[in-house]
Amino acid sequence: MSFENTAIIMLDPYNDFLHADGKMHPSLLESLTETDTIANLQELIMAARMAQVPIFYSMRQPKQPSPTHQHSSDGASSRELLLADNVIQEGSWGGDIYEGLQPKPSNGDVVISRHWNHSAFSNTDLDYQLKKRNIRNVVIAGLNLETCFESTARYAHELGYHVTILVDTTAMASIGAASRDAAATLIWPNSVHEVMTVSEWAGRLFRY
Template identity: 30%
Template sequence: MNTALIVIDVQESFRRQSRWDRISNPGIAADVARLVEHARAVGDPVLWVLHAEPGSGGAFDPESGAVRLLDGLEPAAGEPVLVKRVHNAFTTTDLEQQLERRGIRSVRLAGIRTEQCVETTARLASDLGYRVEVVLDATATHPLALHDGSGELSADEVIARTAAALAGRFATITTIAEVLGAAVPVEPAGAPGAA
């Protein structure tokens, strides 16, 4: 079964924000490029997703020129670039139709922000019946303020929380090394696709 690689929001908009210096994985473009190269080599489709907030005047406004992939990433001919306006990659795009046309029932996710657009997409994909993998070290995020203003979770804590919330419920958590080595990730009991 082919697995579609979905690259979510690895875009210049984030690099232009003042918080970029606190991003957990400033080398995410190179990490994603390795996954893209692998997907293309094994014949898996690659789909690109960007986030836009038209009229916002910020880094996610298409008028800013920042709603584009980070340097080092380039879609190949035939690889769709979808533009979303909400957290998940499905609701405001034709991602599901793109996957259906290709006969895809398994997706592999990478991107920015681990706990926001990547996690939300993973949850929705699982609910839609896809087998979902999240390549955790090919995601990135920032520290996250606690709801009561008493401090923050570090980016590493946010990523660990996301992995714990998704694993065995909505997705299998993988690594770049597992994907590139074609190692089969261990699925916890009760995970989507587990026997």
């Protein structure tokens, strides 16, 4: 893959997912820890800044607060937790981007219109914004593995982009490393063009 005409699609790096005080963090903790997701996202951001690879931020539409909803993360799937009214609330700290992962306009970063469903392409301006900048290669990173991450990767492939998945930049509720590794070795290679780690991608980036 050439790194010309390349962009990163960063999915939902919200406090509610990544921060220790985030509402969904307890259910993601095992996966985040096994993968060292936060450190890998930070490494990805640093590499992108150094190489001036733009990052397109795709953020899920925040929800309006519901005072009657009681949130519990015990045993819930990512989808069930995302449907909870008090996860990623409009105007809340949990609905802010995790410190250190924020967009940098001077790097060419773009914040696209909010997505309501899993795919960052569905009913948003992402495809338009990428094509406007002649981006043909996309690198998928962020949360959550079995919802927005995988859906966005598949959608990008269907639209004709060259798709690279960074397997150690994501996490999933109630999943062990074995399940994630099975997806990385058995499923994703048939759905996208390349599956690799941040270190592998950055190493290739700086060889060009």
